[in-house]
Amino acid sequence: MKLLLLDGHSLAYRAFFALPAENFSTSTGQHTNAVYGFTSMLINVLRDEAPTHVGVAFDVSRRTFRAAEYPEYKAGRSATPTEFSGQIPLLHEVLDALRIKHVGIEGYEADDVIATLTHRAVEQGHEVVICTGDRDAFQLVSDKVTLLYPVRGVSEVWRMDPAAVAEKYLVPPERYSDLAALVGESSDNLPGVPGVGPKTAAKWLGQYGDLAGIVAHVDEIKGKAGENLRAHLDGVLRNRRLNRLVNDLDLPLGIDDLQRASWDREEVHRVFDGLEFRVLRDRLFATFDVEADEVEGGFELEGEIVHADGLPLRFGDGAHGRQVPHGVVVTGHYRGGSGDAGAVAFAGADGVTGYVDLTTLTPEQDEVLASWLADPTAPKVLHDAKEQLQALSTRGLPLAGITSDTALAAYLVRPDQRSYDLEDLVVRHLGRELKAQEAAGDQGMLDFAPDDDTSEREAMVRARAVLELSEVLGERLEETGGTDLLRDLELPLVDILARMERTGIAVDEDALTALEADFAAKMRQAQLDAYEAIGRSDVNLGSPKQLQEVLFEQLGMPKTKRTKTGYTTDADALADLFAKTEHPFLEALLRHRDTSRLRVTVEGLIKSVALDRRIHTTYIQTIAATGRLSSTDPNLQNVPIRTVEGRRIRDVFVVGEGYESLMSADYSQIEMRIMAHLSGDEGLIEAFRTGEDLHRFVGARVFGVEPEDVTAAMRSKVKAMSYGLAYGLSAFGLSKQLNISTGEAQGLMDEYFSRFGGVRDYLREVVVEARATGYTATMLGRRRYLPDLVSDNRQRREGAERMALNAPIQGSAADIIKLAMKGVDAALRSEGMASRILLQVHDELVLEVAPGEREALEALVRREMGAAVAMDVPLDVSVGVGRSWHDAAH
């Protein structure tokens, strides 16, 4: 057991002076700096100390027994500012919401309360941590009692144990009050002995043991200091009476009452909303949503197991209740276009849990299960539904009625996490472990033999956990405005993506093989040329380390930009070196890089061709913090297009049998259009409405010429800048990219912003808003939390600012194409067309055109993509058709 005691008054008072009031006020003008500082410190201490019990002590008034004995006590302090005292009730509200007890006793100070509680806790053998800005509390420090003393405002604390006190004040903690009595305490208006500081006082205490010893030998002390001591002895003894903390107060609560309780979530929201503590609230929830040491217990499994050879399986009017929400877990696997499902575990809100082995079902059971799985009105909750949906589909079992996916829900709540493991989420949000509840006795337990049940029990536990988790995440989602996004966007997308994955895209395998051979030959030639150029062949051209040896030592070339381990050999740097030295090795090396990369890309594609001669990528819906999809195994979102040789790879992605052609439809300049819409900049909006070439239009404004007089050089500069803006590009970065001086780049940006002031204002406002709320939001309300916006670390802070600039733009584009996919898919179905979506590449959809549908499909795609969302600028869609992905480009 560990007790944490805080001095509410002294800590809040510290914060009041440490934090600038103008940064910590609500929109109604209420100052909150003291509350903020205290709460922030409280969160940190709770996190770092992980106490089991917590209490906060307050001063009630200045009329204390000390002031009664010594009227000058704490006199000379300026009156407490009303801006501070007005925050004390707010502080009480925060503590109440957090269910942390606070107490103040008339006539005594907060420290007396702390001393009393400490005394009792230590008597009971507990560990105590005290957090206060009042030095009198040093006397309480012992091997069981640690004191956290804030320094530098409230940003840091000193951890004072007996050794630390002794080191700092040269006396052990139990002598600290004697020392303070001798030296005096100016903040309490207690004068000490003139000319006696901590060193002299410590020396005396060392010599005579304690203050009583000094008093007993007061006549032996020599010198001026001794004289002063004798002259001020009464004052010293009075100081000692006053700084002795009272440790036997009669308190209205005991140690047990301070046990930590889970806080009142709704009240926390209400109070923190009122104080406009958005970032702090998120920090609170992020830190403490579930305490690690609260994790205990598992999931109860009840009801009957349904074996294929056993009981009749019923969902519906029977025991399970067809409309009751069920957690569902499908065991099995799926990747690259094939897989299998082994079993379905389910856990209903009615308490029934079950497990069905798909391999041993009777036809009757199969019928019941299939009809329930496919029933859109039978609500089901899964974790990462897509793969399980795919596994079921291999057995011809459609799955419908998914009302939540806990991985997607968790992603929408906090989109920047590396993974959304069910196990982690259960610990984090439910405070339990992903295991079966060890129930007392066998009541209610499933009648498994203990050795054959593990995978079955595990699946049922997961099903039960998913169901419970979905409720908690549903609340979190509601709090963060993500409910609609889940239901109307991400969930409907699951099925669309699943079908795209299953469909895959056809490739010309012979062409692919030929391409590999061609790239391999070119790569070998480049290698030979490179070796010849340096007169050796013992270098691995793929090793940056060995290349550095050749470039900078053997050939003595100028050093390039540093990396963590040496000097970069990236393509940019090699091109620079080639411009300087014209060494043939560099040309051959670059050629080798290019061709070997292409060869490897092709090789990877060959490996991933499935038996149906198609490539089936996997889309991940919960990776990109901005809301984009990602593609893996293989990644079909980074197939080369920029170079002629690279484009040859696109030419092997072809229309499949039974279809007429491939269609590629993409949004042109969608991010700039979103920028125009979100910023409301009239110039940029006009640019898109006139239909003129964007960069020509912008270039004309920036350079002050007629659009027809915009040169290619002007256009490319403006293009780089426009796109850079959405990434938080600096003048320095722009200058590097365009190979111009920083001054020129800055001038370009200034000119841009003076012509498109709305863009400048928008970008500025995005960061300000995100700093205040703690998150950015896309057009559909998809949030990205960026706590580093208030980091003390400049690099982290500026990095977060760039993310804040980019997230709403990239994220809104992601929202839009997801809406478009829904629209296109729905229209294809409602019009009974056979054409289908194959790929999504962020702003592009690749479709397979069924015979005779080309024209209708183009109209449908233009309509649905163009109308995905209403904006102040048109959404321009460009469409191309051809036998291959390359030919469909436009």
Place this chain on the structure above:
DNA sequence: ATACAAACGTA
């Protein structure tokens, strides 16, 4: 065997 850095492909 696993983890990381460097490099490079896409939007």
Place this chain on the structure above:
DNA sequence: CGTACGTTTGTATG
């Protein structure tokens, strides 16, 4: 000192 990804290779660690 430009955002968001995934993959491969080499290298350093265990």
